[in-house]
Amino acid sequence: MIPLNLGEKSLKSLNITHIFYPHLISILEPHMIDFSLTDEQLALKDMVRKFVQAEIIPNAHRYDATGEFPHEIIRKAWENGLMNPAVPEKFGGLGFGITEDVIMNEELGAGCLGMTTSIAVNTLGLYPILIGGTDEQIKHWVTPFLNEPKLASFCLTEPGAGSDAGSLSCHAKDEGSHFVLNGSKMWITNAGHAELFTVFATTNKELRSKGTVCLVVPAKSPGVSLGKHEDKMGQRCSDTRAITFDNVKVPKENMIGQIGDGFKIALKTLDKTRTPIAAGAVGAARAAMEYAIKYSKERKQFNQPISNFQGIQFMLADMATKIEAGRLLCYQAAWALDKGQMKVGSYYASLAKRFSADMAMEVATDAVQIYGGYGYTKEYPVEKIMRDVKLVQIYEGTSQIQRVVIARHLLED
Amino acid sequence: MNIIVLVKQVPDTETKIKISGDKKNIEQADIKWVINPYDEFAIEQGLKTKEALKTGSVTVVSVGPDRVVEALRTAVAMGADNACHVKVDQEVDTYLVAKALAEVVKKESGQLVFSGKQAIDDDQAATFGYLAELLNWPSASMVVKCEVTSGKAMIQREVEGGTRFSMELPTPAVIAVDKGINTPRYASLPGIMKAKKKEIKTYSLADLGLGSETPKTTASDYSLPPERQAGKKISGDTATQVKELVRLLREESKVI
Amino acid sequence: MSIYLIAEHKEGKLKRVSLEILSECIRQGVEPTCVLAGAGDLDSAAQELGKYGAKKVVVLENAELKNYTNEGLANAYHAYLSKQSPTAIITGASWVGKDMLPRLAAKFQVGIAGDCTEFKVAGGVSARRPVFAGKCSQNISFTATPAVLSVRPNVLAVGDAKGTAPQIEKVSAEIGQIRAKVTEVLSSGEKKVDLTEADIIISGGRSLKSADNFKILSDCASVMGAAVGASRAAVDAGYAPHDMQVGQTGKTVSPKLYIACGISGAIQHLAGMRTSKVIVAINKDPEAPIFQKADYGIVGDLFEVVPLLTEELKKLKAQS
DSSP states (O other): OOOOOOOHHHHHHHHHOOOHHHHHHHHGGGOOOOOOOOHHHHHHHHHHHHHHHIIIIIHHHHHHOHHHHHHHHHHHHHHHHHHHHHOOOTTSOOOHHHHHHHHHHHHHHOOOOHHHHHHHHHHHHHHHHHHHHHHHHHHITTHHHHOOOOEEEEEEOBTTSSSSSSSSOOEEESSSSSEEEEEEEEEEEEEEEEOOEEEESOOGGGGGGGEEEEEETTTTTTTTTEOOOOOOSTTTTOOEEEEEEEEEEGGGGGSSOOOTHHHHHHHHHHHHHHHHHHHHHHHHHHHHHHHHHHHHHHHHTTEEEGGGGGHHHHHHEEEEEHHHEEEEEEEHHHHHHTTTHHHHHHHHHHHHHHHHHHHHHHHHHHHHHGGGGGGGGSSHHHHHHHHHGGGGGGGGHHHHHHHHHHHHHHHHH | EEEEOOOOEEEEETTTOBBOTTTSSOTTHHHHHHHOOOHHHHHHHHHHHHHHHHHEEEEEEEESTTHHHHHHHHHHHHHEEEEEEEESSSSHHHHHHHHHHHHHHHHHTOOOEESOOOOOTTOOOOHHHHHHHTTOOOEEEEEEEEETTTTTHHHHEEEEEEEEEEEEESEEEEEEEEETTTTOOOOOOHHHHHHHHHOOEHHHHHHHHOOOOEEEOOEEEEEEEOOOOOOOOOOOOOHHHHHHHHHHHIHHHHHO | OOOOEOEEEETTEEEEHHHHHHHHHHHTOOOEEEEEESSSHHHHHEEEEEEHTSSEEEEOOGGGGSOOOOOHHHHHHHHHHTTTTTSEEEOOSSHHHHHHHHHHHHHHTEEEEEESSSOOOOOOOOEEEEEGGGGGEEEEEEESSSSEEEEEETTTTOOOOOOOOOEEEEEEEEOOOOOEEEEEEEEOSSSSGGGGOSSEEEOOGGGOOTTTHHHHHHHHHHHHOOOEEOOOOHHTTSOOOGGGGBSSSSSOOSSSSEEEEEEOHHHHHHHHHHOEEEEEEEETTTOOOOHHHOOOEEOOOOHHHHHHHHHHHHHHHHHH
């Protein structure tokens, strides 16, 4: 990585001024950074890449075809420390930051986005406890995940509450010592195999976000029922289901934070996971580009490799430019978040997710185009990438919602 | 048992080889350095042996410039207990490397040495045998099975044409392993974090009493092989193609 | 110049690589002293060397040399050669040569050049050897005497058999202490030709689709007296054992004829077989890179082509 040192001077030399919107300077200028990775981060990248080449790539297409859940891969990922990287060292974890998560997810995403989602979603499921839980709650609920390969799911989205995540109707009735949970959740990743759900519900819908709670619900609790494994377009090996709660009794000690904290915890969690999700898309785009480069050198038309043609060269060059841009946004967001600059970090995270998801979709579509008819078949790897990346434009905040968030930052007075 | 594993850092197998300007080596810039693939099997075998014996330690040793520390850290991340770096920046040969390794094995009170059957850069397959002789230990190469109990190593080694020897070596001994003996584990993430804090012992040749030694062979005049030219594709239906192939092999190139 | 050729034999039968080295020395105008070591009757091996121009053959005899050990052989050669002040010691880079020679070099405390494809003994010793599995080669010069080197089988030509009976000197071999003992010789049943010494190799890739399908190749191999090899992809998929793997992390081979079936020709496979004299590629994909390196290519399904080839070769064999 090349150190970027665009200070105030260079911005001025570009004749960019922020006379009317000084807050934009505060977003942009102090956050130009040196992107060199540490030796440990490089070792981490290498290790994950090796894992992906040996374990994920040879199996990705089989799991895609069958839609089977990749238990074996997940177990191996856990054994090698690829799961739950964010658990702090004081609880026995690795204490990795968002930067490490970004490094890992880019590599995993280059192998199979479905498996990336299955592996990474534990972090999403456990972050609410790490963010809002007491030390005792973390010890009780999170440390078992370090001792054996278990899965957790994050339950926010509902049939009627997608982008408008604040309008939860899953209801937690306060009955003194416990809550009684009723309602349903939608598109819950790993739900069929998770042992624990972090559920966001409302105690009083009228209060909007102020009435929300975050509850830890063991999957075996009476009254929890699962929908069928959704037959998806892409990321087919990740398990996605609906969950219904029917008079599920949840003890008060399972509440993370206080009543009214639920929505805040959810948003803080998503601030941390949005960037790694974007990095997964960067990885998938990178894989699509590499396949396209390889194929364009092998495929001959008009008696020469099609890589000789400028039409193909321009597509490849655009892919590379976009991928680099996406990666830079991810690193920038990760850097800010790891520095604790949550507001700026959240802004960059939205930029990273918006750009990387849309970018990966474009790159994958172009990769299929370079492959021509072959690319449209399951014999070749790029159509899977195209189906897989589509979901990144949708889950964990659609590309449109990211734009809303970005615009909110820009229009803020 | 103090187990020593010899680790060499080599260019990744996908590396496109270019010759340096003075032709005395390959171009080193832009090379991705990795642990010699056969040495990964050796590291794994060292770890497995220690686990089976339920006691002892695994020490990895590498000779080379500062970059080899990265290979040592990877080995520690896989589970090795200690690491020694013999820092040399000049060109060395089998003789000098084996000499240095012998001194390190003595310093570390090594009782069993594992190595890969060859390094995929110089393809010499000589260091472990040279080392065994310097230490006056027995040795075996191309080992595909290895079980160590107190005082001896029971091994199987490939010989040729589908034959294997079962052998018994009293320890201390040098064992050079082949692909297939095991499946090397990954450097796990907790391992990587542990490895970054690990202190790596560094020796110079002078520290090992080899300050005035020089290599006994010199490599020069590196060259790339001539590119093979694409030959002819034989056309026709399958039967015709095969008949024509047999004719060409017999009459044109005279190899059957 | 006092050049010593450590000739290799298997149960009294001379290995061809010994003749290849001998012939090359003679072509350079140098007459090496040949050394044989073993337990049984080595007369015919010695005579064979004489036939190809050896004037003197030293036979190191010891009943303990019946079973191969690197210690026993290295001790025996060293005990004899250290009294002769050799300029160079050369042997074949068979598994025996590769295993024993580093020990011998260490005893002399000199350098070593293994698996050389060219060497020079007239007017100073040097050698050329492939590195990076043949992706490039290096010249080795020696700054200490003796120069110790091994030579890759199947690379150098064997000269004319116009020699006469050699002078044979029998010496009792001093084998010293042998600690590594062979307790059992295990054979995989069928007698396979060793890949590195094979004249003809037929190799299969992942498109063989199963271990059982390798029979198609072994059927063809048995007609030609060939060895069967495999690509890394086939080995990784479990279709073939790793001792059959040709390539940078497998064996480097240089047969007269290499037939690649369903092998695309990854750089790391090409590295292991590019020095083959004639390469034949059989592959469904006309764009497979292997065709760029092959002397003869057949674009077709190996499951059709190889059995037909086996039949053709059988016919040919019946005729001759």
